[in-house]
Amino acid sequence: MEGINSFNQEHDPQSPVIGTNDRRLNYWRQTSFRHSQDPPFTPISHDSAIPLLTRSVSGIDMPPDIYSYENDSDEKRSSSDLVSAISIFRVLRSGGRQMKGLFVMISLNVAYSTAELGIGLFTGRVGLVSDAFHLTFGCGLLTFSLFAMAASRNKADRVYTYGYKRLEVLAAFTNALFLLFLSFSLAVEALHAFIQDESEHKHYLIVSAVTNLLVNLIGVWFFRNYARVNLVYRKAEDMNYHSVCLHVLADSIRSAGLILASWFLSLGVKNAEVLCLGIVSVAVFMIVMPLFRATGAILLQMAPASIPNSALSKCSRQISGRADVSELSQARFWEFVPGHAIGSLSLKVKNGVDDRPVLQFVHSTYHDLGIQNLTVQTD
Numbered sequence: 001m002e003g004i005n006s007f008n009q010e011h012d013p014q015s016p017v018i019g020t021n022d023r024r025l026n027y028w029r030q031t032s033f034r035h036s037q038d039p040p041f042t043p044i045s046h047d048s049a050i051p052l053l054t055r056s057v058s059g060i061d062m063p064p065d066i067y068s069y070e071n072d073s074d075e076k077r078s079s080s081d082l083v084s085a086i087s088i089f090r091v092l093r094s095g096g097r098q099m100k101g102l103f104v105m106i107s108l109n110v111a112y113s114t115a116e117l118g119i120g121l122f123t124g125r126v127g128l129v130s131d132a133f134h135l136t137f138g139c140g141l142l143t144f145s146l147f148a149m150a151a152s153r154n155k156a157d158r159v160y161t162y163g164y165k166r167l168e169v170l171a172a173f174t175n176a177l178f179l180l181f182l183s184f185s186l187a188v189e190a191l192h193a194f195i196q197d198e199s200e201h202k203h204y205l206i207v208s209a210v211t212n213l214l215v216n217l218i219g220v221w222f223f224r225n226y227a228r229v230n231l232v233y234r235k236a237e238d239m240n241y242h243s244v245c246l247h248v249l250a251d252s253i254r255s256a257g258l259i260l261a262s263w264f265l266s267l268g269v270k271n272a273e274v275l276c277l278g279i280v281s282v283a284v285f286m287i288v289m290p291l292f293r294a295t296g297a298i299l300l301q302m303a304p305a306s307i308p309n310s311a312l313s314k315c316s317r318q319i320s321g322r323a324d325v326s327e328l329s330q331a332r333f334w335e336f337v338p339g340h341a342i343g344s345l346s347l348k349v350k351n352g353v354d355d356r357p358v359l360q361f362v363h364s365t366y367h368d369l370g371i372q373n374l375t376v377q378t379d
Helices: 023-027 069-093 097-123 126-151 166-195 205-222 236-266 272-299 309-320 356-369
Strands: 325-337 340-349 371-378
Touching: 097 126, 097 205, 097 236, 126 166, 126 205, 126 236, 166 236, 166 272, 166 325, 205 236, 236 272, 272 325, 309 325, 309 356, 340 356, 356 371
Parallel strands: 340 371
Antiparallel strands: 325 340
């Protein structure tokens, strides 16, 4: 009650006197509400027939006129969205080498796909139109990766309390999923080429493939530091950059396969298109699977890949073996982004034992293992 008595407020002499045991003052001591910088104010009801606060089974219902947060929520949300969009454009302008390189590559692909679509519609060649739509869809995914690079720099807020870093993981997973579908479509195209007459192969696509290969090689040069299949991800940015590199690398392999197929067909090699497309399909599948597994494990909140399961089990046995701990249960560990592991567990301490040394031991044990954020519930 000392905290209640510390309020120095001036009340109207005609208002009823509020004692220190009044629950209306206790209501203002709740720590879950956000207080403004104005002096504390205690609402007083002059009508005894209408209670200021009502209790229910679930908690306390607030009168609608005390706070104006709900009335201003839509306006604040729209203003915050506008500020976020402006900040993203500022980040794009002041971004690093990878962001600027990706923006240049997207611009080149958009210009090339637009020209290819126009030529295909004008000449009536379905192959050019199909390839233009393929490039357009790929540009959309690369644009999402660029957006994730810019948005992930925003700080955490009340809605996204962990921040926006996981957008990079989501963008990498989307690129990996697209590349898996690309591998499947190439396999179907190879099967279709095996069934149909290869004399109907469109040799004019070699010009489109050469141009597309040159554009993609520029992207590979921008992200050459990530041109590896098995990459150790230390940050969320590594996943996104790696997915962009694999995206343009897979497109380059596809273009190279089409060039080789056209060249072999001109030399009279039988089943050249089937062979080249089959090899490209297998190559794309093999280079993208490690990224797909890594991003999927994070989005599914699997146990951190950087921490062995035997180490987590050993920590659990060490904590359960303490004399002041009776039970350890509901131990869950996952990776929010690469390099940021989170955990939670329930701990039952024996009666009459101070739980502070136990909590200190638990936190230090898992922190040494690599768990940055740990939530422990004690009973």
